[in-house]
Amino acid sequence: MKFAPLFSIGAIAALSLIGCSNQSDGDASAMSSQETTTLRFSHFWPATSSINKEVFEPWAKQIETDSNGRLKVELYPSATLSKADVTYEAAAKGTIDIGSQAHGYTSGRFPLTQIAELPGLSSSSTQTGCMLQTLYEDGTIASEYKDSHILFMYATGPGALHSTNKLIRTPEDMKGMRIRRPSAVAGDIIESMGASPVGLPANDMYTSLQRGVVDGLSFPWEAVTTFKIDELTKYHTNIPFYSSALMVTMNQGSYDKLPDDLKKVIDSNSGMALAKKVGEVFDKHDDIALQAAIDKGDQVIEVPDPLNDPDWKGPLEKGTQKYLSDVNTLGLDADGVYEKAKAASIACKV
Known part of the structure; x- marks a missing residue:
């Protein structure tokens, strides 16, 4: 009988410890969920x-x-x-x-x-x-x-053409030029114009233009100011060349x-x-950059609908077909995706 109280005290202590342990685990879990x-x-x-x-x-x-x-x-x-x-x-x-x-x-x-x-x-x-x-x-x-x-x-917005030493009015003007190609799509189109596509990341564009590694580039207007290309180019063909x-x-x-x-x-x-x-x-920033080029006195010409322009239609369609054909040869349904892209284009038109 003398041991009963001791046992009770021990049991209470053990339960107390268990309770503390559970409380501690709960607190740790709560703290972990707030990390x-x-x-x-x-x-x-x-x-x-x-x-x-x-x-x-x-x-x-x-x-x-x-x-x-x-x-x-x-x-x-x-x-x-x-x-x-x-x-x-x-x-x-x-x-x-x-x-x-x-x-x-x-x-x-x-x-x-x-x-x-x-x-x-x-x-x-x-x-x-x-x-x-x-x-x-x-x-x-x-x-x-x-x-x-x-x-x-x-x-990005559509990539226009920007150059350092001459205005590109027609695809003929691109022959022999070295133009930065941002992607395989744009590369095929640049090549169809008779120019040489040069692959460069956007971060390398400024020094490449400055050193004459390239003569121009196809770049969205916003990016022209973001990467300070406006400091080096003064001729611009505002054409939706690629996206x-x-x-x-x-x-x-x-x-x-x-x-x-x-x-x-x-x-x-x-x-x-x-x-x-x-x-x-x-x-928004494409519009701002275009206006800045005009205000600066750069030469800017507009080709808003090149697929219906007699000078640009042929080379652009040639470049498009080359890209689709290349993807088809990979065993992919490029033509089917192109049709879905056209449908999405209509649905997404602002």
């Missing part, structure tokens, strides 16, 4: 660019706000964390968590997606971005991204390990709304 996950986002655009300041920075802040601080996106502009042409692969392999890259920087990697870049399909960044997101969401091009988690597609497709993608493992509520934060800040947001920013 901050940092996602590293690499892209090639300069820190001062409109897309970084007006899209990526607000997007990162929105992710942090919507997650109550449990998600933080660290931005690495100017290709400081991954080179411009390997950013998609870096995200797919987990070297980075999120990346943005132009599809054309890895030739042949996204042949179906780049069909949306062909001339005549779009006249604005908003329209091309909508086309790309539509083709991804309906499964037309989704097979090209099985190794990654796409957050949203986007596009440039880009994406923001996330490492699948980085996405999968997030709890469901944080996945929803990522999901709600992805998709068509973001594609259109980027388009609005690019279209």
